[in-house]
Amino acid sequence: MPAPNSPTEAFASLLTEEGRHLLAELRDHDPSQELATATRLRREHPAELVSAALGQARLRQRAVAKFGAEDAYRMFFTPNGVEQSTRKTVAEYRAARFAALGIRSVADLCCGIGGDALALARAGVRVLAVDRDPLTCAVAQANAEALGLADLIEVRCADVTEVDTSSYDAVFVDPARRGGRGRIFDPEAYSPPLSWAVRAALAAPRAALKIAPGIPHEAIPDEAEAEWISDGGDVKEAVLWFGTAPGTRRATLLPSAATLPGRGLPDPAVRPVGRYLYEPDGAVIRAHLVAEVAEDLAGGLIDETIAYVTSDELRPTSYATPYEITDVLPFNLKHLKKLMREREIGVAVIKKRGSAVEPEDLRKKLKLEGANSCTILLTRAAGAPTMLLGHPVRA
Incomplete structure (x- = not known):
């Protein structure tokens, strides 16, 4: 059982009828008026519930930029989840690519709040979503239910390194790339390390590993296809694909999904500035x-x-x-x-x-x-x- 007033218990209170009512009431609240809003709501609701609801309302407002208003105001978030989750457009593109490869089941390791799992399920793919943090798993489960996708998503709270993925068509790994001091630039300092994720990928029929776009090219395994993805002109991530086109380098631009594969060309010549x-x-x-x-x-x-x-x-x-x-x-x-x-x-x-x-x-x-x-x-x-x-x- 969670400890009294633990983050998991506070989150669970938001799933009650009273909690959902509060979140609906706070959908369009003005953060600058939060003190007055909190004072008013605490006259009718427990203080802990009001605090949890106000925090979730703030996260939903932030999440609109990534998930769109229709999904963001039905979903649930943690602060890290908003910051680190995959943008909806990118997750949908990747899910579509998995589906085009004939993938019908994916083990989503380090699933976070479930952004990629939701996109995969919407593409008709069955998902095992694994994370080791109980609160994160509770949020991922709530999101699967809120969007009507619980039949396709199994959320499991476990250490991803101990999960048997042999029954799945593919593996997707999104290692944590932030620590107590901010971004982690060394791939071996990811959690789990990139070397473990690569071994997990090589053991699966197909796989995709989400990594930081600044990864040195020399750190990319020979067996992988490396794809850099931008959305609206902003580079969002890089993905290492296994079981597709080893050694290929690719740039994909969203929302058009235009994709440019490398042809192994030498550096272009330098010439005077033209028109x-x-x-x-x-x-x-x-x-x-x-x-x-x-x-x-x-x-x-x-x-x-x-x-x-x-x-x-x-x-x-x-x-x-x-x-x-x-x-x-x-x-x-x-x-x-x-x-x-x-x-x-x-x-x-x-x-x-x-x-x-x-x-x-x-x-x-x-x-x-x-x-x-x-x-x-x-x-x-x-x-x-x-x-x-x-x-x-x-x-």
Whole structure:
């Protein structure tokens, strides 16, 4: 039995009729008015229940960005669960890929609050969701029930290293990558370590391991396909797939699900800045696939150390944002201020890659005024500090 007023007991109180009523009442509450709200609610409800409900209401509001309002306000969360769970769009993409591989059952190890398990179940996959923390397991079970997926999800509170997964078509492992001091960058310091997760993957017919997108390429096992995933332009994670395409490097961009496999190309040549500059998506850069984008665009790099592709042609691509360049200038603050005044630039998007200049510091010094706009790219070209002026090309 949980200790009196333990986190697990406090969470269980939210599943009662009174707790659910409170959560419904707090759906749209204003956090800035929390003290007054708490005082009012404690006149009619136990103080511990009010505190638990207010905490859960805050977590649900935060979770909307990851799960959407329809799911977030039916689900339950822990603070770590909101922070570390997979974004719904990414989980749905991965679940669809599992389903396309013919997977009908998955052992989801280190399941957390169940974000991936829910997506897998919605894709028709039977899931064993395992975590060692009792509160986390209680939340995962509540989420399976809240979304009507309990028939497809078995939640088990256990040490994942002791779970027999031999009866499942695939294994999915999402090791903890945060500790008491924040993010963990050493894959062997994950919980469980990456080496254990790889052994578990190799023992299964198919598997996927969720890892940090900054993992060194040399740490990727030869047996794995490595996929970097971005959503709306933000790199969210990397996944090691086993039983698919060993040695492949891939960048996948959501929401389009456009996917770029590596072709083993050498580094692109450096060439002068042309009429168009392409900024590759972060997943492309992390996957070391800038050369593939450059070849498809008939372009080259502006500098051997900078992931900007340049070309005189405008070609459609899902993997980079194009800009039409109007000016290629050595970095000079005085000259830039003069140009901004002459062109009556009042709005500027300032981007940097390979420059020591901070965009917000530069913005303050420019003192922009006027009705026109432009994009300023602070970078290096052929080794020299350079500023590129232009504007995004509309599709």
